[in-house]
Amino acid sequence: MKIIVCIKEVPDTTEIKTDPETNTLIRAGVKSIISPFDMYAIEEGIRLKERLGGEVIVLSMGPAQAEKSLREAISLGADEAILLCDRKFGGADTLATSYTLAQGIKKIDGYDIIICGKQAADGDTAQVGPEVSVWLNIPQIAYVSKIEQVEQERIKVRRMSEEGYEVIQAKLPCLITVVKEINEPRLPSLKGKMRAKKAEIKKWTLEDINADREKTGLKGSPTQVKRIFSPPQREKGKIFEGDAEEIVKEMAEVLRSI
Amino acid sequence: MNTNEANKEIWIFAEQNAGSIHSVVYELLGKGSELAEQLQAKLCAVLLGHKIKEKAKGLIWRGASKVYLIESEEFLNYRSDIYSSVLVDLVHRYKPSVVLGGATLTGRSLMPRLAAALKTGLTADCTALEIDDEKKILVQTRPAFGGNIMATIVCSERRPQMATVRHKVMSEAEVDEKRKGEIISVQPQTPLFSDIKIEDIVKEIDKTVRLTEADIIVSGGRGLGKKENFGLIEELALVLKGAVGASRATVDNDWLPYSHQVGQTGKTVCPKVYIACGISGQIQHLVGMQSSKIIIAINKDAEAPIFKVATYGIVGDLFKIVPMLIKELKR
Numbered sequence: 158m159k160i161i162v163c164i165k166e167v168p169d170t171t172e173i174k175t176d177p178e179t180n181t182l183i184r185a186g187v188k189s190i191i192s193p194f195d196m197y198a199i200e201e202g203i204r205l206k207e208r209l210g211g212e213v214i215v216l217s218m219g220p221a222q223a224e225k226s227l228r229e230a231i232s233l234g235a236d237e238a239i240l241l242c243d244r245k246f247g248g249a250d251t252l253a254t255s256y257t258l259a260q261g262i263k264k265i266d267g268y269d270i271i272i273c274g275k276q277a278a279d280g281d282t283a284q285v286g287p288e289v290s291v292w293l294n295i296p297q298i299a300y301v302s303k304i305e306q307v308e309q310e311r312i313k314v315r316r317m318s319e320e321g322y323e324v325i326q327a328k329l330p331c332l333i334t335v336v337k338e339i340n341e342p343r344l345p346s347l348k349g350k351m352r353a354k355k356a357e358i359k360k361w362t363l364e365d366i367n368a369d370r371e372k373t374g375l376k377g378s379p380t381q382v383k384r385i386f387s388p389p390q391r392e393k394g395k396i397f398e399g400d401a402e403e404i405v406k407e408m409a410e411v412l413r414s415i
Numbered sequence: 416m417n418t419n420e421a422n423k424e425i426w427i428f429a430e431q432n433a434g435s436i437h438s439v440v441y442e443l444l445g446k447g448s449e450l451a452e453q454l455q456a457k458l459c460a461v462l463l464g465h466k467i468k469e470k471a472k473g474l475i476w477r478g479a480s481k482v483y484l485i486e487s488e489e490f491l492n493y494r495s496d497i498y499s500s501v502l503v504d505l506v507h508r509y510k511p512s513v514v515l516g517g518a519t520l521t522g523r524s525l526m527p528r529l530a531a532a533l534k535t536g537l538t539a540d541c542t543a544l545e546i547d548d549e550k551k552i553l554v555q556t557r558p559a560f561g562g563n564i565m566a567t568i569v570c571s572e573r574r575p576q577m578a579t580v581r582h583k584v585m586s587e588a589e590v591d592e593k594r595k596g597e598i599i600s601v602q603p604q605t606p607l608f609s610d611i612k613i614e615d616i617v618k619e620i621d622k623t624v625r626l627t628e629a630d631i632i633v634s635g636g637r638g639l640g641k642k643e644n645f646g647l648i649e650e651l652a653l654v655l656k657g658a659v660g661a662s663r664a665t666v667d668n669d670w671l672p673y674s675h676q677v678g679q680t681g682k683t684v685c686p687k688v689y690i691a692c693g694i695s696g697q698i699q700h701l702v703g704m705q706s707s708k709i710i711i712a713i714n715k716d717a718e719a720p721i722f723k724v725a726t727y728g729i730v731g732d733l734f735k736i737v738p739m740l741i742k743e744l745k746r
Contacts, residue, residue, distance in 0.1 A: 170561040171698050193680065251539075255531060278679070281559050282539035284527040287495070291531035296610040297495045299524035302673065313614070319520060319627055321619035321674055323492075328610040337680040338673040379536030384567040388558060391705065396728040398717070401736055404729055408711060409743040411727065412655060415631065415687055415709075 158211030158307070159268045162202040162235065163258055163289065164195040166219050166226040167279040191226045194274025197335050200342040201304065202272050203234040209307060212236040214265060218246055218257050224358045232345035232353035239265070243362040248375030251284040257373050258285065259292030260366040270312065271332040275300060283334070290332040298325055302338040416533070421512035421574035423456035424481075428502075428516035428525070429474055431464050433492060433616075436473065438587065438628055439517030443580060444477045445588035446544055447515060450553070453546040456512065457481060461505065463498060465491040468598070475596035477588040482598045483509070487607055493521045494611040499528035501603045506533055508604075511575050513553055515544075518579035519627070530577050536570035537577040540683075542584045542706070552576065561679055562702040582627050583685040584706070619672045626675065630687045631657030634677055634704075635665060638693020638714060638733060642670040647737050648692060654744045660684065660704075662694045678703035692733045696721025713737065 168187045176183050191199070202213040215230040217223055218241040227238035241261045249257065262268065271293075273286035283299070290297035300317040307313075310329050315322040317336055345353070363373060371377060397404045427447050430437040444460065451458040460479040462471055464486060471482040483505060489497055506514065506529070514529070516522040518540040530537035543556035547569070553576040555568045570576045626632065633655065635648040645665070652659045660682075661675040677684055679699040689707035694700060696712070696719055704710070705724050712725035713733045722728040729736055 168560075170563060173560055173563050250536065251527070252531060252534065252536060279560055280539075281561065283523045284530070284537060284539055287524055287527035288531035290495075291499075291528055297524065297528065298611065299495070300520050317520060317674065318616070319625050321617045321672075323613050324615035324617070326612040326614055331610075336673075379534070379573040380538060380568050380570045382566050382568055383554070386565050386567075388562060388565050391710075391724050391726075394710070394722070394725045394728055396717075396722060396725075396730065398730045401731060401739060404731070405736060405739040405743050408727065408729070408740055411709070411711075412631075412688065412744065 158205060158209045158270070160202045160205055160211060160213045161262055161265060161268045161271045162195070162198050162213060162215045162230070163271065163273045163286070164199065164215055164217050164226060164230060165192045165277045166190070166217065166223040167192045167277055170278045189222070189226070191229060192274055192277040192279070194276060194278070194335070194337070196274070196342040197337055197339050198272040198274045199230050199233055199235060200340045201335055204340060205270070205304065205307065206234075214239065216258065216261055216265075217241065218249070218254060218261070227358050228353040228356060229345070231356045232349040233343060234349060237359070238356065239359045239361060241366065242360045245363045245370060245374050248378065249373060250378035250380045251280070251282050251288055252379055253373050253377035255285050255288030256292055256377060257366070257368060259289050260368045261361060262289070262293060264361065264366050269329050270307075271330070273332065273334045275334050275336050286332060286334040293332070295330050295332055296327045297332045298327055299334045301333040301335045304339070416510060416535070416574040418572065418574055420510060422510045423454065424459050424509065424511040425451050425454070425456050425513040426511040426515065426575070427458070427460045427479065428514065428522065429460045429462040430517055430519060430521055431462065431467060431470065432521070434464065434467060434470070436470055437517055437519060439519060439580070439582045440474070441477050441587040442582070442585040443515050443517065444474065444479060446580070446585045448478045448588060450513065450544060450546055453548070454551060459483060459511065461502065463490040463501065471598045475598075476590045476592050476594050478594070480596045482596060484598055484600050485603055486600070487603070489607045489609065492613050492616070493525065494609050494613065495524050495528055496611055497607055497609045498525050499532060500605045502529050503532045504603060504605050505601060506575060514575045514577045516579050518581045522579045526577060526579050533575065535573040535575060535577060537579070538568045538570070539579050541578045541580045544578065544580065553578070561698070562705060581683070581685060619674045626658045626660060626677070626682055627684055629658035629684075631655045631690070632660045632677070632684055632686045632688070633657050633690045633692065634660030634662065634694060635692050636662035636694030637664040638695075639665065639670070642668070645670055647734070651690070651737055651741050654741055657686075662700055691721050692737060694721055695719045696724065
């Protein structure tokens, strides 16, 4: 079983603040992490390998420093890591990113399953995974909460629905995006950390993956960000302390008026 | 598709599941009518389903002047591959300038498939849509970085302009049974073959209404102490005809299934009222519910971060307040 996991390095969004004057993100001092949902994708890839044999290849597009996240993936148990790294990839929206990742995947010789996190914690779009599946012309199942079974040519999974879940079969190769419920990511082992330190992280450029310059980076992006601003602050609320009787009456009043 | 090739049509993807239309579609028709008027374009709905013609009328009553209807047993439930291939074919034939869908579990799987196949831009999970009067293009606003920042995005050169829209943010179009429109039955020109098979559909949320559809959500957190105490939350939700939500901590402890989880790693909800009981309000929880219209928080700890976003904050014992509230509401 050849498993490809796509990951993204993001700033830790739980720590990020915006500058109220310039309306821009204050990135200084904010550490970079593997996007939280991608941790579940890596873990699921490793679990599949442990169950069925094979290898896990982790793939990312990003600046040179994203190498750190790929090493982390190796410390967790991935076998190989590739970074798609080229100035010409910069400024990509989801379409250009998915094209670039798909070109990288095409260069990797064959695969059975591609796993992505549900969405990246910075852009929150949840679009790159499904878009990659189109460039590769393979089926896609988003919001997978469990892999029930993998056979030679088929995979059976649970896909989250608004009321519960669906049990779905798809033909391999296939791309899935996973939600948090799917597993509990492990911590790196000491042996894994040692291996990560020594591991070679392959770096592929635009030429390496035979990509069309017109389809990557800012040039290949049909969308443009016009403006960035801070979300409107919620008005200060009313805090009640003390007589429960009074509070409950007032709350019931509010709720009845809806 | 280039800008000059596109027709003056705004398409709404009329998401349905096993025959019932998702309420986000009515919200999209509401917003779509405004956009269509500004662009002097036609508002159209696209409905894929099985024996679903009856529902097309409802879409006209809500403002669609045209409904593209594609019926087949294969479209009873959503599957990414055949849904997108049929829609790609349809877009190529009729060339709309805008395609909108709900930012639902289905919409956020389907719309990226469609956008990539059409090589156009897609903006995810929008909370506002406007028209740039001068350029006549769609201006899309969405939260990013876990709600820490808002971004305004356009797709100026390629068509269709595509967006998924967050549920419960825009108001539903009103029903007017006198409204007239055209229903166009379309035969798909691509073979209806899918590599995906749905084997089973399991419902976990049956006691109350669906979380993302609900006008009122009552959520419980660690402050409930143990699984059994969620009964109290369920009772309040029942009285209010609302849905039951949960914090990550409670789901991690198996007090409720994951489908109830609200927050960064769970669902993003936007009800009229969100009642947080015994939830401290970690940032990961807040990003999933802070766009709710009214937030009521009940917590013992006056310093809990949930009070920073609360419209009404009640510092007190939920085991005292909630039963009293249930009693009062039942009166």
